[in-house]
Every structure is written in C-alpha cells, then in structure tokens.
Amino acid sequence: MEEQTEQLPLEWNLESAELAYGVIARYVEHTQVSGIIIALLASALGEERIKSIAASEYWQSYMASKRSITDAKQDVERLSELIERMRKQQE
Numbered sequence: 001m002e003e004q005t006e007q008l009p010l011e012w013n014l015e016s017a018e019l020a021y022g023v024i025a026r027y028v029e030h031t032q033v034s035g036i037i038i039a040l041l042a043s044a045l046g047e048e049r050i051k052s053i054a055a056s057e058y059w060q061s062y063m064a065s066k067r068s069i070t071d072a073k074q075d076v077e078r079l080s081e082l083i084e085r086m087r088k089q090q091e
Helices: 014-045 047-054 057-071 073-090
Strands: none
Touching: 014 047, 014 057, 014 073, 047 057, 057 073
C-alpha cells in the first residue's frame, strides 16, 4: 500500500523569501569561514606539502564549489533586492 503524506501548498511571500535568504546567507558564511581555515592550514603545511593536495580531485571540487559560490553573489544580491521590494509593498 502506498503511503501518502499531506503536502502543504508552497507560497512565495515575504516570510518564505526571508527564510530562503537566511538559509543561503548561512551557507555562504560557512563557506567563507571554511575557505579561511583551509588557507590557514595550507599555509601551515607549506607549499611543497600542498602540491599533492592541490592536485587531488577533492581540491578541484572544492575550488569549483568556491567559484560557484562567488558567482552566486549577484544572485544573492538580486534576492536581497526582491525581498526589500516585497517589504516595501507590504508597508
């Protein structure tokens, strides 16, 4: 027997927009802090020991992810503008 779950209708409003922004902002902040810690650890290890890490698949994935977050900055700014417009409309 197939189990059915009740799904609430999704609604895009100021509250949901602010929630989305809050989640995104936390992930961006975590990524920035992680990048700083990684840079500190890399500095402590030294250039020679970092070469093998930098050549790894994991490092390449990290760098691609970091570029993606950087590229998303404009989208986050656009989301901020949309939220601000929604706030003004509700006033």
